Amino acid sequence: MLQDWIESFKKNKQAGAALAKAAPKLMAAYQGFNASQNGNGALDPKTRELIALAVAVTTRCDACIAAHANAAKNAGVTEAEIADALGTAMALNTGAAYVYSVRAFEAYQQFSAQ
Template sequence: MLMDWIETLRKNRAAGGLLMKANPKMMTAYQGFNANQNGNGALDAKTKELIALAVAVTTRCDGCIAAHAKAAKEVGVTEAELSDALGTAMALNTGAAFVYSNRVMDAFQQFSAQ
């Protein structure tokens, strides 16, 4: 086991209570944003959680991983579906590294030409 994800989720939720006390307007807006993120209903719950987990990987958010892994299990995401979504996230990260490597090479070439 890499981390205790259940404990991570519990701690993040408890810490959120501190932030709610310190900045209730911001936290109320955050909670509203999350509650309404699928307002038009175009995506089913499984698809939404698979996207959330792929994004959590690319943004490196442990709290997001904990919350959305729990939610994914609750809406019936399978391990096969999850591994496909994570494969897409991994491919995108390598794709982004490729694109930004091209940018570095381009910048280097421009400075070399000076």
């Protein structure tokens, strides 16, 4: 096991509670923003959680992975659906690495031409 995600989820909630006590307006705004997502209801909960997990991977947010893996389970997401969503995240990261590799190569070429 790489990480105890259930324990991580619990600890993140505890840490969040401490921040909420120290900065209640900030946390109320954050929670309000979270609650307002998907306000028009166009996406079902499974789709939202698949997107959230893919984004959590691309942003490298362990707390997000824990929270949205749990929410995905609660929304009825299957392992096959998770695997497809994570494959999309992997492909996107690979694509981003390609684009930035092209940029880095171009920068090198411009400096070499001086």
